[in-house]
Amino acid sequence: MNAFRQLVGIQARRTMREPAAVFFMLAFAPMFAVAMGLIFGNEPVAQFGGRGYLDANLVSFTAIIVVILGLIIVPVDILSQRDSGALRRFRATPLRPGTYVAADVLVRFVISLTSIVVMLAIGILAFGARPEGNLGSVLLVAALGVVVFLAVGYALAAVLPSQGVGQALGNILVFPLIFLSGAAVPLDVLPDDVRRVAQVSPLTQLVELLRGLWDGQPWSEQWVPVVVLLGLLAVAGVVASRFFRWE
Amino acid sequence: MSTAIRCEGVVKHYGPVRAVDGVSFEVQRGEIFGVIGPNGAGKTTLLECLEGLRSRDGGVVEVLGVDPEREVREVRRRTGVQLQSSALPSRITVGEALALFASFYERPADWRALLTRLGLEEKRDTLVEKLSGGQRQRVFVALALVNDPEVVFLDELTTGLDPQSRHAIWDLVRDLRDQGTTVLLTTHFMEEAERLCDRVAIVDHGTVVALGTVDDLVASIDAESRLTFSVDGRPPVEQLQAVTGVTRVEATGDRVVVHGNGSRFPQGVLGVLADQDLRMRDLRSDQPNLEDVFLTLTGHAMREGVVS
Numbered sequence: 395m396n397a398f399r400q401l402v403g404i405q406a407r408r409t410m411r412e413p414a415a416v417f418f419m420l421a422f423a424p425m426f427a428v429a430m431g432l433i434f435g436n437e438p439v440a441q442f443g444g445r446g447y448l449d450a451n452l453v454s455f456t457a458i459i460v461v462i463l464g465l466i467i468v469p470v471d472i473l474s475q476r477d478s479g480a481l482r483r484f485r486a487t488p489l490r491p492g493t494y495v496a497a498d499v500l501v502r503f504v505i506s507l508t509s510i511v512v513m514l515a516i517g518i519l520a521f522g523a524r525p526e527g528n529l530g531s532v533l534l535v536a537a538l539g540v541v542v543f544l545a546v547g548y549a550l551a552a553v554l555p556s557q558g559v560g561q562a563l564g565n566i567l568v569f570p571l572i573f574l575s576g577a578a579v580p581l582d583v584l585p586d587d588v589r590r591v592a593q594v595s596p597l598t599q600l601v602e603l604l605r606g607l608w609d610g611q612p613w614s615e616q617w618v619p620v621v622v623l624l625g626l627l628a629v630a631g632v633v634a635s636r637f638f639r640w641e
Numbered sequence: 642m643s644t645a646i647r648c649e650g651v652v653k654h655y656g657p658v659r660a661v662d663g664v665s666f667e668v669q670r671g672e673i674f675g676v677i678g679p680n681g682a683g684k685t686t687l688l689e690c691l692e693g694l695r696s697r698d699g700g701v702v703e704v705l706g707v708d709p710e711r712e713v714r715e716v717r718r719r720t721g722v723q724l725q726s727s728a729l730p731s732r733i734t735v736g737e738a739l740a741l742f743a744s745f746y747e748r749p750a751d752w753r754a755l756l757t758r759l760g761l762e763e764k765r766d767t768l769v770e771k772l773s774g775g776q777r778q779r780v781f782v783a784l785a786l787v788n789d790p791e792v793v794f795l796d797e798l799t800t801g802l803d804p805q806s807r808h809a810i811w812d813l814v815r816d817l818r819d820q821g822t823t824v825l826l827t828t829h830f831m832e833e834a835e836r837l838c839d840r841v842a843i844v845d846h847g848t849v850v851a852l853g854t855v856d857d858l859v860a861s862i863d864a865e866s867r868l869t870f871s872v873d874g875r876p877p878v879e880q881l882q883a884v885t886g887v888t889r890v891e892a893t894g895d896r897v898v899v900h901g902n903g904s905r906f907p908q909g910v911l912g913v914l915a916d917q918d919l920r921m922r923d924l925r926s927d928q929p930n931l932e933d934v935f936l937t938l939t940g941h942a943m944r945e946g947v948v949s
């Protein structure tokens with residue numbers, strides 16, 4: 395327990411000491427909301443069925459945060475610590491890998507969710523974006539998205555050989571995934587074939603789920619994205635716990 | 642005295658490389674035991690097999706009575722490890738690192754006192770990556786001791802340290818031993834082995850070529866000591882040759898080299914010079930050391946380019 399507390403404290407401070415991590419994990423989402431709010435405003439437009447740009451898109455920015463977290467920040471940090479031998483040093487102590495991972499997950503979860511909440515608050519309070527559904531459900535799904543992509547990050551860190559590979563793979567995957575998710579570019583503008591391919595991406599499923607609940611659709615219509623996300627969580631969790639290694 | 646570490650026929654191969662090739666020895670509790678040998682001799686691999694950090698291909702290992710590969714947590718709890726190449730998570734301070742590692746154990750040592758002991762108290766709030774190489778090395782020594790271990794493994798503990806820090810760490814290791822801790826260390830410095838270790842194992846190509854106290858090992862090779870000096874006047878070669886223990890005397894001009902066995906002949910040499918009322922200058926004495934032991938036993942020098 396004492397080890398867990400210490401690890402939480404240290405991971406939090408390590409994260410806050412790295413400008414890139416602070417930017418991407420904490421500041422990016424709120425800044426993105428402000429930028430979009432300033433550029434597009436939230437005036438009703440026909441394109442969004444009489445709602446404003448932020449009404450229609452704010453919640454989907456969440457996906458940008460979680461995919462950067464899961465595909466770049468987490469694997470690169472874990473892999474660089476494995477490459478440097480820092481994790482190997484832990485292996486020479488009684489620390490259990492599970493304790494280490496749990497503390498790291500908790501810290502990253504809290505930071506990322508805080509960032510998402512601040513982003514939504516800015517959209518709602520500063521630009522007047524209004525959810526039609528239940529905000530609690532939206533936050534629950536945002537939390538689920540963070541957890542799923544944290545698991546993906548640990549799974550990648552477990553199977554990838556080095557930080558360089560992790561960095562490269564993350565950079566290659568992140569932008570297409572964001573592009574195909576509809577979080578940055580509306581899916582309607584894409585050709586049908588591309589849209590069908592996009593449905594395979596769990597990030598697209600996360601965006602659809604967030605949007606559905608934000609728009610007030612009932613949970614009962616959301617079982618496809620929920621199953622996809624929970625399935626990914628299970629697979630990533632198993633891979634991460636089976637293959638996580640200190641060195 | 643009871644046995645702290647026992648290994649018998651330990652083998653570890655990396656593909657065709659026989660890094661450890663049948664090593665056996667016992668380390669008693671409260672002993673400082675040194676493993677010495679040239680680069681690539683297999684010291685680190687052997688240590689990691691004993692620590693349970695590397696799985697051996699064969700042989701028996703017991704640390705504090707248990708197999709470190711089976712009773713992993715028991716061994717982790719009761720031993721401390723300083724790895725030859727090691728790292729910490731980036732962006733943490735010295736104090737944070739010590740507090741963190743202390744939290745992994747039920748009864749940790751007072752890590753603040755450890756930092757003071759290692760001359761790092763002023764570096765407590767410095768990021769580990771901002772330390773000099775020698776300071777970082779001392780942090781890793783502190784981490785190896787943070788659980789008050791019964792057995793501590795130190796792989797190249799003073800590499801990169803200045804002489805002052807090296808002596809401070811030697812004192813610390815001796816204190817540990819005096820408190821009953823067992824120390825197993827590897828080193829490249831013959832002086833370190835000679836001054837610190839109660840017993841040493843000399844390792845070459847994965848096997849132990851000699852085992853014992855430094856004095857016994859040096860005595861066992863029957864090597865000669867040398868006394869070199871200059872005299873004012875004619876060197877008294879015949880009288881020097883008559884001194885007990887002296888085997889050979891070489892004189893070129895006023896420069897004299899006296900070869901001999903045992904530790905007594907230098908006194909006889911000084912006596913002869915005093916009798917002859919000869920003044921002596923530029924005295925040098927060369928005792929056989931572990932380098933000579935290694936050279937005698939293996940036929941090659943411990944370090945390339947060094948021939949004693």
Ligand SMILES: Nc1ncnc2c1ncn2[C@@H]1O[C@H](COP(=O)(O)OP(=O)(O)OP(=O)(O)O)[C@@H](O)[C@H]1O
Pocket residue numbers: 655658660678679680681682683684685686687725
């Ligand atoms: N992980 C590894 N994979 C393959 N070969 C290895 C590995 N580690 C060590 N070796 C080889 O095993 C042999 C023994 O290496 P080891 O590191 O144990 O030597 P050492 O005595 O500690 O050397 P040094 O004094 O340089 O630290 C060397 O030939 C080395 O190349």
Ligand SMILES: [Mg+2]
Pocket residue numbers: 684685686725796
């Ligand atoms: Mg070594």
